[in-house]
Amino acid sequence: MKDKTVSVVGLGYVGLPLAEAFSKHLKVIGFDVDNEKIRLLKRNKANIEFTADPSKIKHADFVIIAVPTPVTKSNLMRQTYRMSNPPQKQSART
Numbered sequence: 001m002k003d004k005t006v007s008v009v010g011l012g013y014v015g016l017p018l019a020e021a022f023s024k025h026l027k028v029i030g031f032d033v034d035n036e037k038i039r040l041l042k043r044n045k046a047n048i049e050f051t052a053d054p055s056k057i058k059h060a061d062f063v064i065i066a067v068p069t070p071v072t073k074s075n076l077m078r079q080t081y082r083m084s085n086p087p088q089k090q091s092a093r094t
Contacts, residue, residue: 007031007060011041011050015066023047029056 007029008019019030028048032038041050049056057063070078 002026004061005029005059006062006064007057009057009063009065010067011037012066012068015064016041018064018066019048020045029060031057 002025005027006022008015008022009031011019011030011032011034015030015032019028022028023045030041030045030048030050031052031054032050033052035052038050038052041048072078
């Protein structure tokens with residue numbers, strides 16, 4: 001298992017501690033869309049590969065998604081989900 005790689009997507013208050021914990025036992029790719037955060041993290045953590053390049057995620061054996069829950073304009077949790085390829089409506093047949 002030591003040869004496996006885990007990718008943590010989202011390096012906020014949940015993702016960063018997860019990445020640090022996993023890095024004690026596995027190779028870790030830490031991904032975030034915030035380039036400035038990545039730049040700062042690269043200076044401090046030598047055992048985690050920090051990146052803003054999403055193509056690096058595919059090199060992981062496991063992916064953990066640690067991003068915020070989407071909210072509505074009223075800051076309520078959005079209780080719907082999005083599909084990348086939603087099913088097409090079928091026309092009624094008579």
